[in-house]
Amino acid sequence: MTSTRPSKVLVLGGGYAGIMSANRLAGSRGAKAEITLVTPLPHFVERIRLHEVAARPGSESATRFSVRSLLHPSVRLRLGTATRIHPAQHQVDILDTTSGTSWVEAYDKLIYAVGSGETSDNLPGVSEHAYTISSIERAHALRYRLDALSAGASVLVVGGGATAIELVTEIAVARPSLRLAIVTSSVIGPTLSPMARAYLRRARAMRTVEIVENTPVAEVTATGVTTRAGEEMAADCVVWAASFGVPSLARHSGLDVDVAGRLTVNAMLRSPAHWDIVGAGDACVITDTNGANLRMACATAAPQGAHAAAVVTAALKGRTPEPFALAYLVLALSLGPGDGLVQRTGPTTRPATRSCGGGQVPGSTSSTTATHASSSVGNGCEQAPTTGRSRPGSVDGRSELMVDHDPPPPPSPGADPGRLRTRGEGMQLRCPKEVRACWRPDSRQGSGQRRRQQPQGGEGTLPMGDDISVDDAVRAFDAARPRLFGIAYRMLGSVGDAEDIVQDAWLRWQQTDRNVVRDPTAFLATTTTRLAVTAATSARARHESYVGPWLPEPVHISADPAARAVQGEELGLALVLLLQRLTPTERAVYVLREAFDYPFRQIAEVLGLTEANARQLGRRARMHLIEERHEPVAxxxxxxxxxxxxxxxxxxxxxxxxxxxxxxxxxxxxxxxxxxxxxxxxxxxxxxxxxxxxxxxxxxxxxxxxxxxxxxxxxxxxxxxxxxxxxxxxxxxxxxxxxxxxxxxxxxxxxxxxxxxxxxxx
The missing domain is CATH 3.10.450.50 (Nuclear Transport Factor 2; Chain: A,)
Known part of the structure; x- marks a missing residue:
């Protein structure tokens, strides 16, 4: 008799690859599986943004998220560290990171996605004297050290890649009183084209940074570093950002690994000797030509996580999986708040002839590589309907960038950056702000026309600035955003839903002929209220099917700029809960009147009512709340x-x-x-x-x-x-x-x- 027991799929690692693969498996149809994800820590950290955490306070909330909140509800989460894999027995020894006890986890299919961390290459003194940003805790330690330094103190960053560049530029902007230097064994930005590297050198944040190239470091000391040539470089603080390493789990478990200890896999991401083990992310390497040019990066890990799930799903259904293939499009670097650089690349990460950079990138902070996966599962993100390709041009012998369709407007200023929900229904990825900022709206052309951007400047860089009219629109929206969030949150009781409403209002604002809008704040508030009324109808249905009592999502006013701006109005959880019992229109009238002191005439215009009807709805809403709630205490x-x-x-x-x-x-x-x-x-x-x-x-x-x-x-x-x-x-x-x-x-x-x-x- 054939067993109908669901297959046990074990995912090791709670990073980009692990979470992506678990969510894709949970969202796949026809694959009956019990999915367990094991990760050492209860939180997921966007490591590509840890340079922000190290350089300035207040950045952690946008960097650290609960793993449970990112996972599909059906995925079982356990906190622990895998200590050994037994492929013959299909078992993994796991150490509980909270209690210190051990247990054995059985599996039918294993996804190996344990990730990577910074390594010292066994260089003397690194572990004793150097700081890193390999984890959020170490980023905090570096920030505390920077806080303790006095004006004029010296900071030396070792490394010339993306991590080192983004860290030193972030520190340069956040702490201009420090003396900064960066030392690298080759050239700074070795994967950049000469044109992009030239832009990097003259970037605003790099102007005060001393660059020391082609100087390998031999030792880190208590007072600085010693180079291989024997030269002493003094520093009050040394930061190591030069190399990455992977856990030794695969090597200790007797699996096939490369010289760096990465699990070797074939084009289908399977371990050649153990096809029930599938690798994804930094801790694995494809041994054939498909993996020759893949980098250790989240831009690789997320698509590989999605493909690993497809491989497991195909195996469970008795099908042959497709090989993994990935082509990189651009490399995006943050050069401190307000500046960034985008390097176009070929499919193998080799720099293309074009780059764009500029100092007008609002809130540019994320270091992410945009990718396109040519595998059967795509790259795991819903992509914008845009296509770009280089064609031979006649502008100084350089190629032109053709945009075949108008991209959608960029996300609203101040909003959580570019959330793209994966098809696995659990994880949210952030698309790089720098890439979005490359698009410059042009009100003179319609959405159906082809727009051509010509290179500007003697070295072929494209400035990222916006037109003046767009700047005015951004400023108007920024000024209104706290009120918009306050309206949407009170209407819906959900921070995420409120942010989505504000984002939709921004899109409407972008698509509006702003020359005919006399009062931008009134227009935006009207748009937000109407969107929230519509959303409240569907939200009520979700609340009715909610498991157990539904309560509003709490808001931390002192940590949320939008909420802090409206803290004078009543915002208590109990009131927000009671507001959900009103009809959407009653709720809108009450919020606009009581929280934001709108006159009934204006409320009527916002909601398309008569003034008398608006007054009646407001009176009815107040009576309902009085019946439900006595006067609160001070x-x-x-x-x-x-x-x-x-x-x-x-x-x-x-x-x-x-x-x-x-x-x-x-x-x-x-x-x-x-x-x-x-x-x-x-x-x-x-x-x-x-x-x-x-x-x-x-x-x-x-x-x-x-x-x-x-x-x-x-x-x-x-x-x-x-x-x-x-x-x-x-x-x-x-x-x-x-x-x-x-x-x-x-x-x-x-x-x-x-x-x-x-x-x-x-």
Whole structure:
């Protein structure tokens, strides 16, 4: 009898390749598989942005994300480090990174995507005296060291590739008082064309950086470095950004590896001796001609992760997989905030004859290589409907860049950069801002016309500046964006949905004849409100099918510029929750009137109503909220009640808890079907007191409790191993605590977990 047991697919690694492959497998049809992803840490870090974390504070929230929030809900996540693979037994020994215990994980198919990190090449003194940005913790250590340096102190960056360039330029802009130098064994930017390298040298951030080329370093000391020629180069801080290495797992497991320890795979990404093991990302290398020109980069890892999933899916269905093939299009480098460089490449990463760079790239921070995968699964991203190709031209003997279709408008200023959702329905990738900034809108040409960009400047670089009219549009949108976010968030109760609405408003703004718009803020607010009303209708249907009670996503006002700009208006979780019970139009009237003080005449114009109808809807909305909620207590009383509430819950004092609660108190717990939580609200003073005491006991002693700000109010954050696992806040009136709101859904905590700095509860 044939077994119908689902195949066990084990993914080792929670980086670009691992998460991509797990999500693609979870989203594939017809492949019955139980997918487990094992990764050492609960968070995913965009390593290509760690130079920002090292150079300036406030960058971590855009760099670090909960792995759970990026994974498809059906993917099982376990925290651990693989110590040995037993291919004959189809088992992996894993060390639990939280408890220190070990377990054995069985598999039918294994995806090896353990990634890479910086290595010292066994150079003396690197581990003792040099800083790196190989992890977010090490990036923090470097930032603390830079903070401790006085004006005029010297920083020496070892390396000449993308990591070194982006780090030194970021430091140059963020800390102009430091003396910077970069030393490399070859030339700076060895993969760049002479034209692009010339632009790099004269970039604004590089003007104060001393460049030392063709000088290999032999040793790092406490006072600097020693070159192979015996020369001493003094520095107060040395940063190593010269080379990458991979874990020794494959070598220790007896698998075929190259001299660097990377798992060797064939064109189908399979280990030649063990076809049930598929490699993806930095820790593997294709041994035939298909892999000769592939770099260790996220631009390679993400497409390989997608293809690894396709290989496993094909095997589970009894089909022959396609070989992996990848062609690079451009290399994008950040040269500090506001500047960047895009180098066009051939399919093998060899520099093409064209590059573009400029100092007018708003918020340019990401170092990413744009790619196109010619494999059967594509590159894992929805691509913009644009095509570009070089043709022989007559402009100084150089080629011209032909754009066959108008690209879509770039993402809105200040928004989370260019989110492209993968077809695997879990992971979100960011497309490079530098690449998007190469497009310059031209209002004189229609969308159906072909637009030609001519090279400008004596050395063939294309400036990235925008037309004046576009600059005005960007400034107008920037000024209105906090209000737009405030409207959308109150309407929808979701940060992600609110950002999507603001993004849609930006696209409408780009497509509008702005010469006929008298009041940009009014136009944008009207557009945002109408989009939010439409979105609220579908959101209500999602809430009805939600597993258990639905609660709004919390906003950390002090860490979110858009939310901080509207913190004067009421933004509490309880109110946002109650707003969702109004009809979308009632909600819009209430938000515009109460939160932003719009006159009813203007509200009527925004929503296409009569003024009398707008007044009636506003009155009805207020009456509904008054029926649902008593007058809330002052912030100081709210804070006092919360502290007393937590103390009573931790001590298990049910009598004290009941004294704090209103008679008809209701407790809501939002686990989203991911974390076990009460599927229905708990009602009544006695029931809620017992439930809260039980929840605190259930978390155990390994959870730390602290106070944080959420939605402008104090809340309690429960953390385990540095990651938030629950957020609790209360809604109180003169009668006591009327609502207890507990958010357990990790997807709602992930966005803000890295920016919360809890005050420990005593």
């Amino acid at each position: 912030p100081a009383d709210h804070s006092r009640l919360l502290h007393t509430f937590l103390a009573a819950a931790r001590s298990g004092n049910l009598a004290q808890l009941e004294k704090l609660l209103a008679e008809d108190v209701v407790s809501y717990a939002d686990g989203g079907g991911i974390i076990r939580a009460a599927r229905a609200p708990i009602i009544g003073r006695t029931s809620v007191a017992r439930y809260i005491a039980g929840v605190v006991t259930k978390f155990g002693r390994d959870v730390s409790l602290g106070f944080v700000e959420s939605n402008g109010e104090e809340a309690v954050l429960a953390s385990r191993a540095g990651s938030g696992v629950a957020l609790c806040t209360i809604d109180a009136s003169a009668t006591g605590i009327e609502r207890v709101l507990i958010i357990l859904n990790p997807t709602k905590l992930a966005r803000l977990a890295t920016s919360w700095l809890p005050t420990p509860a005593r």
